[in-house]
Amino acid sequence: MPRPLDMESGNPVTTMATFLIPTLSLLMLLVTWFSLGLGSVPVPVMEGLWGWLHGAHSQEALIIGEVRLPRTLLALSVGAALGFSGAALQGLLRNPLAEPGLVGASQGAALGAATVFYFGLFAGLGSLATAAAGLLGATATLFIMLILAGSGHPALVIMAGLAISTIAGAALAVVLNFAPNPYAMQELVFWLLGSVSNRGLDSLLILLPALLIGGSLIWRQRRLLAALSLGDRIAESMGLSVARGSRLIALGTAILIGASVSVAGNIGFVGLLVPHIMRPWVNHRPEQLLLPSAMLGAILVCTADICVRAIPTGTELKLGVLTSLLGAPLFIWLVWKERKRWI
Amino acid sequence: MDLISASKLSVDSRVKQACFNLKKGEVMGLIGPNGAGKSTLLNSLAGLEKFTGELHINGQDFDSLPAKQRARLIGLQPQTMDSIWSLSVNDIVSLGRIPWGDTNNDAIQRAMKKAKVTEFAERRIDHLSGGERARVWLARAFAGEPLILLSDEPIASLDIHFQLEVMKVLKSYAQEHHGVIVALHDLSLAARFCDRLCLMHKGEIVSLGTAKEVLTKSILSDAYGVDVEVNLEHSPPIILAK
Numbered sequence: 395m396p397r398p399l400d401m402e403s404g405n406p407v408t409t410m411a412t413f414l415i416p417t418l419s420l421l422m423l424l425v426t427w428f429s430l431g432l433g434s435v436p437v438p439v440m441e442g443l444w445g446w447l448h449g450a451h452s453q454e455a456l457i458i459g460e461v462r463l464p465r466t467l468l469a470l471s472v473g474a475a476l477g478f479s480g481a482a483l484q485g486l487l488r489n490p491l492a493e494p495g496l497v498g499a500s501q502g503a504a505l506g507a508a509t510v511f512y513f514g515l516f517a518g519l520g521s522l523a524t525a526a527a528g529l530l531g532a533t534a535t536l537f538i539m540l541i542l543a544g545s546g547h548p549a550l551v552i553m554a555g556l557a558i559s560t561i562a563g564a565a566l567a568v569v570l571n572f573a574p575n576p577y578a579m580q581e582l583v584f585w586l587l588g589s590v591s592n593r594g595l596d597s598l599l600i601l602l603p604a605l606l607i608g609g610s611l612i613w614r615q616r617r618l619l620a621a622l623s624l625g626d627r628i629a630e631s632m633g634l635s636v637a638r639g640s641r642l643i644a645l646g647t648a649i650l651i652g653a654s655v656s657v658a659g660n661i662g663f664v665g666l667l668v669p670h671i672m673r674p675w676v677n678h679r680p681e682q683l684l685l686p687s688a689m690l691g692a693i694l695v696c697t698a699d700i701c702v703r704a705i706p707t708g709t710e711l712k713l714g715v716l717t718s719l720l721g722a723p724l725f726i727w728l729v730w731k732e733r734k735r736w737i
Numbered sequence: 738m739d740l741i742s743a744s745k746l747s748v749d750s751r752v753k754q755a756c757f758n759l760k761k762g763e764v765m766g767l768i769g770p771n772g773a774g775k776s777t778l779l780n781s782l783a784g785l786e787k788f789t790g791e792l793h794i795n796g797q798d799f800d801s802l803p804a805k806q807r808a809r810l811i812g813l814q815p816q817t818m819d820s821i822w823s824l825s826v827n828d829i830v831s832l833g834r835i836p837w838g839d840t841n842n843d844a845i846q847r848a849m850k851k852a853k854v855t856e857f858a859e860r861r862i863d864h865l866s867g868g869e870r871a872r873v874w875l876a877r878a879f880a881g882e883p884l885i886l887l888s889d890e891p892i893a894s895l896d897i898h899f900q901l902e903v904m905k906v907l908k909s910y911a912q913e914h915h916g917v918i919v920a921l922h923d924l925s926l927a928a929r930f931c932d933r934l935c936l937m938h939k940g941e942i943v944s945l946g947t948a949k950e951v952l953t954k955s956i957l958s959d960a961y962g963v964d965v966e967v968n969l970e971h972s973p974p975i976i977l978a979k
Binding site: 489620623624625627628630633634635673678679 | 780783805808809811812818819820822825828835836877
C-alpha cells in the first residue's frame with residue numbers, strides 16, 4: 395500500500411524503511427556468498443557454482459553444489475520461515491514475547507516428527523512423512539493453544555503456550571524413553587538440537603513450498619494483522635472476519651514451523667528476536683514486519699551456521715544450541731524491557 | 738429516512754425489546770446506570786453482538802449488509818482502546834480506512850484536523866497523554882467517515898477541558914449529515930450537547946426524548962436510585978445527585 399502521509403512528513407524512520415529491503419537483500423547476498431566460500435577446502439565460489447549449474451563433475455562444482463549450496467539455502471529458508479512465523483505470531487497474539495517455541499508449536503512439530511521417526515507412520519509419503527507429521531504436530535498444538543488462550547490476553551497466551559509445550563515435551567520424553575535402540579535415540583536427540591548440515595537439496599522441496607503456502611496464507615491477512623493492533627473487537631467492527639483470518643494466520647504459521655522443525659530440528663529464539671529487532675525499522679507496524687523479519691531471520695540463521703562451522707570444536711556445535719546460547723540472554727533482556735508494560 | 742431504525746431489538750437478557758431511531762444530524766445521548774446495557778446496545782449496532790428484532794441502517798436491513806458495507810456505514814469507538822504496538826498517530830488514524838481498503842490521504846487529514854491531532858501526527862501513541870489519546874481514537878473513527886458514529890463513554894477519563902472538546906467535535910461531526918450515538922455518564926454534558934436522550938435501565942429503554950422529557954427528577958431517581966437536583970434552565974444545565 396502506498397504511504398503518502400509518511401512521504402509528506404519526511405519522517406526519518408520512513409526514509410530508513412525505504413532502504414530496509416534493499417539493505418537486507420544486500421546483507422543476504424553477502425552472507426550467502428560468505429557461507430558458500432567457507433569450508434575446510436578453499437574453493438572459488440563463482441567457478442564452483444558455474445560448474446555445478448552446467449553439470450560439471452569438478453571438485454569445486456561438487457563441493458559448492460552438493461555440500462555448501464544445500465546447507466546455505468536450507469539455513470536461509472529455515473531462518474526465513476522462523477522470522478516470518480515469529481512476526482506473524484506476535485502480530486496475531488498481540489504479544490511481543492510470542493515465539494514458535496514459547497507457544498508450543500515447535501515442540502508440537504518435534505513431537506510429530508519424532509513419532510514418525512520411530513513408528514514409521516505415513517510410510518507412503520516417503521521423505522515427506524516427517525514434514526507432514528511436523529506440520530500436523532505444529533497445527534494441533536497451535537490450535538489447542540489458541541483455544542486455551544481464548545481472548546488472546548498477553549499473559550494467557552504465554553501461560554497456554556507453556557502448558558502446551560510442557561505437554562508436548564512430556565510426550566516427546568515418552569517417545570525418547572521407548573526408543574527402539576540407543577542409536578535411534580542419539581540420532582533423534584541430535585536432530586532435535588537443530589542443524590542444517592548434511593540435509594541435501596531435497597529438503598528444500600519441503601521448505602520452499604511451505605514458505606510459499608504458509609507465507610502467502612499469512613501475507614493475505616496483513617490488513618487483519620494491522621487492525622489487530624487495536625484489538626479484535628475493533629478489527630471486527632471494521633468489517634474484518636477475525637475468527638477466520640486468525641485461523642488462516644495460525645495455519646500459515648504452523649506450516650512454516652512444521653516444515654522448518656521437521657527439516658532442521660529446533661532452532662530457538664530466532665522467531666522471537668528477529669521481529670523485535672526489525673520492529674522500530676517499520677514504525678512498529680505488524681503488517682510491515684513480515685518480509686523484513688523473514689529476511690533478517692534468513693541472514694541470522696545463515697550467519698549462525700557460518701559461526702558453527704568456523705568455531706574450532708571437536709564435535710560440531712549444533713546450530714540450535716548456538717542460537718539458544720545467544721538468544722536466551724537477549725530474551726532475558728527483552729523480558730526485562732517488557733516488565734514496564736506488564737506491571 | 739432515519740439513519741437507524743430499531744424495533745424490538747434484544748440481546749439475550751442484556752438488552753430487552755429496544756425501539757428507537759436516529760435521525761440525520763442528530764447526537765443521541767445514551768445514558769443510564771452502570772450495567773444498564775448501553776455498551777451492549779452499541780456493540781450490537783456495530784455487529785459485535787448477535788441480536789433479535791428488526792434493525793434498519795439508512796433504510797437497509799442490517800442482516801442483508803455485508804460486514805464491509807456495515808463497517809463503512811457504522812463506526813464504533815469502544816469504551817476502552819489501546820494499541821499494543823507503539824504506533825504513530827498517523828498510522829493509527831490510517832487504520833480507520835480499513836473498511837474502505839485504501840489509505841485515502843484526504844480523509845485521514847480531515848479526520849486528524851477534526852479531532853485536532855494534526856500537530857502530533859508523527860508522535861507515538863504511548864508518548865501521549867490520556868486526553869490526546871482519546872482524540873486519536875476519535876480521529877481513527879472519523880477516518881472511515883461513517884454515516885453513524887457510535888461512541889462509548891469517550892470522555893470517561895478526561896478533564897473538563899477535553900470533555901468539552903470531545904463533545905464539541907462529536908456535535909460538529911453529527912451536523913455534517915452524520916448521526917452520533919454517544920454513551921455518557923455526565924448528565925449535564927448530555928443535556929447540553931445531545932439533541933435527544935435515551936435512558937436505559939436494566940436492559941430496557943425507560944425514557945426517550947429531549948433533555949426536558951427525559952431528565953426529570955422522578956425518571957432519574959427511579960433509574961439511578963438516588964435523588965437528583967435538576968436545573969435545565971441554567972446555562973450550562975445542572976444535574977447533580979443530592
